[in-house]
Amino acid sequence: MTVAGTASLSSPLAVGAGAGAAIAATTAGAADAPATPAAAPGLIGYECFSADEAAFVETMVNVMCPADQFTPNGVDCGLAIFIDRQLSGAYGKGAGRYMSGPWQQGKPQLGLQLPLTPEQFFKAGVEAANRQAIKKFGKAFDQLAPADADAFLAAIADGKVVDEETPLGSWFNELMYPLFTQACYADPLYGGNNNKVFWKMLGYPGLPATHTLDMVNYRGKPFPGAKDPKSILDFS
Secondary structure (H helix, E strand, C coil), X not given: CCCCCCXXXXXXXXXXXXXXXXXXXXXXXXXXXCCCCCCCCCCCCCCCCCHHHHHHHHHHHHHHCCCCCXXXXXXXXXXXXXXXXXXXXXXXXXXXXXXXXXXCCCCHHHCCCCCCCHHHHHHHHHHHXXXXXHHXXXXXXXXXXXXXXXXXXXXXXXXXXXXXXXXXXXXXXXXXXXXXXXXXHCCHHHCCCXXXXXXXXXXXXXXXXXXXXXXXXXXXXXXXXXXXXXXXXXXX
């Protein structure tokens, strides 16, 4: 499975051409049908991103979720909006995190130990990634060809791109990639998964979360409700 059709960022949660191909056998006629256009996003404009950060994230989500017969591109799916809203909200500000120090090197199983909120870590990482992209390619990340951008992200994830100020491998693997996957599969209320495109691709019926009897009656069979999944917005 690939992130952008040809690159090597392997994960069971990666989406786009690679993930689409993996489910093609179970999606009747999907290979011959164009991607369903994403509905107009309910959330518009960025609250956290600067212009450079917006350009970086939009390029990143389009590389990791390219338009194909299963989904529109990442921006049209709302992935950049979701990431922006998460970083501009309580999560991004470090709500519930211990932020008083002292800061010491922790064991790997303790997770990332940084005196930064997720929003601060995001901004430092984008700056560092662009710095390294300029060193390698002579241009910022958002100006790279898709294949180069894809390979660059894969190199960051593999720890092959090193920045003296920011741990880019941890930045991508522990912050950006989790936010990307959450953007794909979260309820559209939060800005991503426009038109429930990823739920439809997977056959997930959404809400209400009361499918015990359905699991019995439809085990091994297509579930009719998966064609029209329900989000929180449908019950508001």
